[in-house]
Amino acid sequence: MRRPRRPRRPHSMKAALDARRAEQFRRAFEGEIASLRGLYRKASSDMMQVLADAAATPLTRARSISHLRQYNTILANLGDEAAAWMQLNLPESYKAGVAFSDGSIGDLRRAGINVRRRQRDVFTQVHREAVAAIVQEMQRTTDFALAQIGRRSKGVFRRVGIEEVAKGIAEGKTRVEVTRGIKERLLAEGKPVFKDRLGREWDLDRYSEMVARTTSREAATQGTMNRLREHGLQLAQVSAHGAADFCVYYENVVVCIEGEHPVYPPISAINGGPPFHPNCVHVLTPFVENLATDEEKAAGKIEPELLDKSPAQLQRQFRKDFPERARAEGKRVRQEAALISGRAKRRAQ
Numbered sequence: 259m260r261r262p263r264r265p266r267r268p269h270s271m272k273a274a275l276d277a278r279r280a281e282q283f284r285r286a287f288e289g290e291i292a293s294l295r296g297l298y299r300k301a302s303s304d305m306m307q308v309l310a311d312a313a314a315t316p317l318t319r320a321r322s323i324s325h326l327r328q329y330n331t332i333l334a335n336l337g338d339e340a341a342a343w344m345q346l347n348l349p350e351s352y353k354a355g356v357a358f359s360d361g362s363i364g365d366l367r368r369a370g371i372n373v374r375r376r377q378r379d380v381f382t383q384v385h386r387e388a389v390a391a392i393v394q395e396m397q398r399t400t401d402f403a404l405a406q407i408g409r410r411s412k413g414v415f416r417r418v419g420i421e422e423v424a425k426g427i428a429e430g431k432t433r434v435e436v437t438r439g440i441k442e443r444l445l446a447e448g449k450p451v452f453k454d455r456l457g458r459e460w461d462l463d464r465y466s467e468m469v470a471r472t473t474s475r476e477a478a479t480q481g482t483m484n485r486l487r488e489h490g491l492q493l494a495q496v497s498a499h500g501a502a503d504f505c506v507y508y509e510n511v512v513v514c515i516e517g518e519h520p521v522y523p524p525i526s527a528i529n530g531g532p533p534f535h536p537n538c539v540h541v542l543t544p545f546v547e548n549l550a551t552d553e554e555k556a557a558g559k560i561e562p563e564l565l566d567k568s569p570a571q572l573q574r575q576f577r578k579d580f581p582e583r584a585r586a587e588g589k590r591v592r593q594e595a596a597l598i599s600g601r602a603k604r605r606a607q
């Protein structure tokens with residue numbers, strides 16, 4: 259089978275501009291994402307503190323209820339703070355996507371392309387609904403993770419106290435030993451981590467960071483696309499800045515974002531557009547056929563065998579096509595994982 263590869267691209271000025279814009283966007287939101295992560299980290303450490311306090315004295319029923327209440331209060335406050343973060347920041351990300359399109363549309367106008375003026379009243383509603391849907395989606399994801407932790411902690415306080423005491427009596431352990439057993443189990447089982455569908459454990463702050471980053475980028479892409487549609491632009495192109503992962507197959511690819519196109523596939527065929535994975539920095543820019551050279555048009559065509567492939571399938575393909583780059587990337591991911599688990603361990607001590 260022919261291995262699909264995306265050749266090196268010619269227009270370096272456009273690539274440089276894309277890279278700069280992607281970097282600008284990343285910087286604009288890093289601070290907010292870090293502050294959200296900080297909230298989660300603080301709450302996680304407060305929850306661990308409650309567990310440590312609970313473990314320090316033998317658990318009575320009254321004490322467990324009180325500790326559980328403290329734990330849940332921290333969790334509920336965190337939920338409120340996260341919701342406020344979404345209400346404030348996701349509309350900003352969306353607007354950044356809109357502004358990004360405005361920049362590109364300005365470039366087109368300056369190049370003499372006749373771009374349709376937008377119909378204000380129709381689209382105000384579209385933008386508002388799009389933002390609301392994105393906020394709602396992130397809210398659902400967050401609620402799900404926090405509810406999972408809430409459910410687990412409820413069981414932990416009750417179960418651990420009863421079981422360890424009973425076990426201690428049966429085995430004739432000293433009170434110190436029983437207390438140590440409780441402490442270990444409380445800290446292990448009550449740890450505020452989120453387990454995803456694949457059974458992977460995430461530190462809450464890491465998880466929230468990933469969700470916030472992905473959602474901010476999704477919001478920006480939605481803003482970009484809706485603004486392009488608003489101006490009657492049908493085609494969009496994925497930015498190119500030398501991806502070190504499977505995104506390389508999508509760089510420069512042109513997709514149709516409105517209706518159908520005889521040449522270019524719908525955006526749904528490339529996983530709905532960027533972000534393609536949690537730390538993806540790719541963005542969409544308008545593509546105007548009349549303005550493109552034959553070379554650029556050819557570069558915008560994706561190999562048919564890469565259409566409708568999941569990120570996991572594409573990443574496998576990437577490992578086959580670019581073994582060295584995949585190894586370098588794998589190393590980075592492993593280092594990151596080691597860092598995360600090391601930090602989690604230190605925090606639990």
Ligand SMILES: [Zn+2]
Nearest residue numbers: 505538539540
């Ligand atoms: Zn990407």
